Amino acid sequence: MDKVKVGIIGVGYLGTQHARILSYLEEAELIGVADIDFKKAVEIGNRHGVKYYQDYEKMLDEIDAGIVATPTSDHYSIAMKLLQEGKSVLIEKPITENVKQAEKVVGLAQKNGSVLHVGHLERFNPAVEAIEGMISEPKFIEVQRLGSFSARSLDIDVVLDLMIHDLDIILALTQDEVKVIRSSGIHVLSEKIDIASARLEFSSGCIATLTASRVHQGKVRKLRIFEPTSYYSVDYIDQEVKIFPLNGRQTDIKTLKINKEEPLKKELINFFQCIQDKKRRKVNGEEALRALKLAYSVLDEVEF
Numbered sequence: 001m002d003k004v005k006v007g008i009i010g011v012g013y014l015g016t017q018h019a020r021i022l023s024y025l026e027e028a029e030l031i032g033v034a035d036i037d038f039k040k041a042v043e044i045g046n047r048h049g050v051k052y053y054q055d056y057e058k059m060l061d062e063i064d065a066g067i068v069a070t071p072t073s074d075h076y077s078i079a080m081k082l083l084q085e086g087k088s089v090l091i092e093k094p095i096t097e098n099v100k101q102a103e104k105v106v107g108l109a110q111k112n113g114s115v116l117h118v119g120h121l122e123r124f125n126p127a128v129e130a131i132e133g134m135i136s137e138p139k140f141i142e143v144q145r146l147g148s149f150s151a152r153s154l155d156i157d158v159v160l161d162l163m164i165h166d167l168d169i170i171l172a173l174t175q176d177e178v179k180v181i182r183s184s185g186i187h188v189l190s191e192k193i194d195i196a197s198a199r200l201e202f203s204s205g206c207i208a209t210l211t212a213s214r215v216h217q218g219k220v221r222k223l224r225i226f227e228p229t230s231y232y233s234v235d236y237i238d239q240e241v242k243i244f245p246l247n248g249r250q251t252d253i254k255t256l257k258i259n260k261e262e263p264l265k266k267e268l269i270n271f272f273q274c275i276q277d278k279k280r281r282k283v284n285g286e287e288a289l290r291a292l293k294l295a296y297s298v299l300d301e302v303e304f
Contacts (some may be wrong), residue, residue: 012070026273028267038148060085091116093291122169126260138206143208145165148219156190158185159196195212198298
């Protein structure tokens, strides 16, 4: 099967990571990179021996798919151009700056029959994948996603920057509708919300609480899920899952055997396989749109 010819648009931190992995993947060939910071495009292009551009449109005739790793404010215009040109698209999360834009991007992809995926990276975390088929009756979900301050992604609130990962995962695990949302947030070091918490109540009665912060000392990525007979503890960073029985017997505690892998690599392979065999896979545009809608519902309910 022919390799997918790929161009990366935006080679900041995430775009650079995409280029690194694409340099050795068998499923695809990195054709070129583009960035409005031309020095950065030259640097990454030369590092991987590919063409470099300041204007991404100049490489469109040479690629089958585009990876959009620009600031969120540019996602919409670039994704629409790529889709109009018949390209497959992988956009870093969130899919777009707002719901209206996302609906248009998803609608165009559906109309054209194009592959549209969004970089909700944690869905490809082996620890998350390990529990996907095990969760059947969640009653309570608790998430902590805390990180230290970074100049990246300050164009969006922490809900769209960090919490959206877990909103997407919870929606995938519960397959349920959110009925009630309560949330709060504060500005700390930026003009956007830097710390946020949310409480979601689902139709089934399940309750989820989420905390996201980008002004924490160190990094915490924890997911806890309570079912009637078991409690699942997931560590995103260490890719570990422990299952605790709620009967109190410590001897029954299980640690799942996880084949640890780089989620971004798994995400890219998933994207390219979808292009090659035309089968529907995660995380498609419709799923990303649902997560974005929920993220904005959380923001709409924020009490300062």
